Amino acid sequence: xxxxxxxxxxxxxxxxxxxxxxxxxxxxxxxxxxxxxxxxxxxxxxxxxxxxxxxxxxxxxxxxxxxxxxxxxxxxxxxxxxxxxxxxxxxxxxxxxxxxxxxxxxxxxxxxxxxxxxxxxxxxxxxxxxxxxxxxxxxxxxxxxxxxxxxxxxxxxxx
Numbered sequence: 001x002x003x004x005x006x007x008x009x010x011x012x013x014x015x016x017x018x019x020x021x022x023x024x025x026x027x028x029x030x031x032x033x034x035x036x037x038x039x040x041x042x043x044x045x046x047x048x049x050x051x052x053x054x055x056x057x058x059x060x061x062x063x064x065x066x067x068x069x070x071x072x073x074x075x076x077x078x079x080x081x082x083x084x085x086x087x088x089x090x091x092x093x094x095x096x097x098x099x100x101x102x103x104x105x106x107x108x109x110x111x112x113x114x115x116x117x118x119x120x121x122x123x124x125x126x127x128x129x130x131x132x133x134x135x136x137x138x139x140x141x142x143x144x145x146x147x148x149x150x151x152x153x154x155x156x157x158x159x
Contacts, residue, residue, distance in 0.1 A: 009023075009025065010022060010039075011024075012071060018072075018073045020041040020042060020043070021039075021043070022040055022041060023039040023040075027040040031087075034081060034084055034085065040080060040084075041074065041080060043071045047071070
């Protein structure tokens with residue numbers, strides 16, 4: 001939902017059956033510092049910095065005013081800080097997991113690449129073998145043709 005000026009967006013989230021207001025743009029510095037924020041998981045009355053007009057949230061969401069929920073509850077500062085710690089910890093673990101996944105994918109790609117090289121090498125050997133065999137066959141055919149021509153000449157010479 002647009003906070004009015006267009007410079008920031010805020011959201012409403014449903015946690016444990018209760019609606020809360022969040023403005024991550026304004027809460028970002030608090031969140032980074034691990035401090036409670038008047039912009040994170042707050043009721044309409046406690047949603048700091050968005051002014052009195054926030055109580056009439058429908059004005060900020062003119063397209064779907066019926067979807068704006070009444071946020072009557074705020075979480076206290078201590079709960080907020082604990083939640084932010086958990087979120088940061090999750091993000092750190094998620095980043096580590098993603099890095100591990102990337103490494104695994106790279107290793108798989110490298111292994112796959114070396115398998116492709118092997119299969120390409122095998123294919124090249126096969127092609128060279130076929131080429132060599134073809135040269136042998138070609139030579140055999142030439143020799144056979146020469147024998148046949150000699151035979152024909154000798155047959156013509158006898159008659």
